[in-house]
Amino acid sequence: MDDLKPLAVFAEVVDAGSMSGAARRLGMSPSAVSQTIRALEQHGGVTLLHRSTRKLALTEAGERYYPHCQRMLEAARAAAQSLQQAREAPTGELRVSAPVGFANHLAPALAPFLAEAPQLRLRLLVDDAMIDLIDARIDVAIRIGRLADSSWIARKLCDFETILCASPDYLARAGVPAAPLQLPAHQWLAFGRELSPAEPHDGTLLAASATNLGKVGLATSQPVTRLLDARSADGEHHRLHVQARIASNNQISLQQMCEHGLGIAHLAYADAAPALARGALVHLLPQWRFGTMPVWAVTPRRDEAEAAKVRGAVDVLKRYFAALPVAASAAAA
Known part of the structure; x- marks a missing residue:
């Protein structure tokens, strides 16, 4: 031409x-x-x-x-x-992906942003599979846990403290564990991406991926285990293997089963807090720490050419999580 x-x-x-x-x-x-x-x-x-x-x-x-x-x-x-x-100005369509268990945070996080940007449309993809940002034209992906090496830009939003929870009914039947060494004797519920008899684990919860369920034991008949890393304030440390009676790649389902008395679950405090407040769950071994779960906003790029809708979405997510009680210790204080 x-x-x-x-x-x-x-x-x-x-x-x-x-x-x-x-x-x-x-x-x-x-x-x-x-x-x-x-x-x-x-x-x-x-x-x-x-x-x-x-x-x-x-x-x-x-x-x-x-x-x-x-x-x-x-x-x-x-x-x-x-x-x-x-x-x-935030205009056009904002495409956001997030794990299923994280979806309950998106409405309160993004609602103020959408209210201030009437020309912005939202397309929300909620899936525990690792959606490809390019194929799905994702503007912002919420990822939980350790991130694989990639060319994407990851900005940390917060660290969720993880805690052990069980229902009052379960504890009435099975007893309340008084120390970490008593935990293997209990029934356990575990999240899919955490499960692997052969895969080493550092105690951090990870996001589920539909492509790796076979590797982590959900597609096999092998017993699956969870490695717990328990640390006390005075420096005592225990690494414990617990066998999961119930395993799922859906964190919401696991918490519901936990509330119905089916065992102990390792949950993010921010997710369990409402159930704790209404008495549906009990925080076990509160004097011990069981690791954190980093939350990331992942975007294809970050530079001066980044669209206003992406910059705005990441900013409101940061503000939302800055105000969220993500740690049990902070809430108690």
């Missing part, structure tokens, strides 16, 4: 009514504008403008040519304006 700049220069000359006026608009010298028009006429083999010392006038060929150049210039301006709007 031929260079389109001369067409834009010609349209500006006609709109401005002079070479000098077009030069000011375009940030060019009058001589450069004149040379551009002369080259355009030579290339087309026709005269487009009648020139005099006082004014310019379109030739018949110029009159036919100008509307096409004008539409091209208007389209270019509209394209530039759309990019400027994307940089400066």
Whole structure:
């Protein structure tokens, strides 16, 4: 395709009514504008403008040519304006992905942002599978736990403290564990991505992935275990293997089963807090710490060209989690 700049220069000359006026608009010298028009006429083999010392006038060929150049210039301006709007104001569609267990945080986190940006639409993909950001055109992905090495940009939102929970009914039947060494004797519920008889684990909860369920034991008949890392304030440390009676790749289902008395679960405090407050769950061994669960906002890129909708979404997520009680110790204080 031929260079389109001369067409834009010609349209500006006609709109401005002079070479000098077009030069000011375009940030060019009058001589450069004149040379551009002369080259355009030579290339087309026709005269487009009648020139005099006082004014310019379109030739018949110029009159036919100008509307096409004008539409091209208007389209270019509209394209530039759309990019400027994307940089400066949240518009269009914001595509966010998150694990199923995290979905209850998205409404309170994003609602103020959507209320302030009426031209913004939200497409929310809630799935425990690791959705590909490029294939699904994801703007912001919420990821939990350790992140695999990748070219994506990860910004930490917070660290969820994890705690051990059980229902009052379960504890009435099985007894309340008084020390970490008593935990293996209890019935356990465990999250899918945590389960692996052969895979080493550092005690951090990880996000589930539908592509690796076979590797972690959910697609096999092998007993599955969970490695617990218990630490006390005075430095005592225990690493314990507990066998899961119930395993699932859905954290919400596990918490519901925990509330119905089916065993002990290792949950994020932020998720368990409402059930703790209403007495549906009991916080076990509160003097011990069982690790944290980092929460990340992952985006394809972070630079000066990042869209306003992405910057805004990440900012409101940061503010939401900064105000969220993510640690049992902070809530007790």
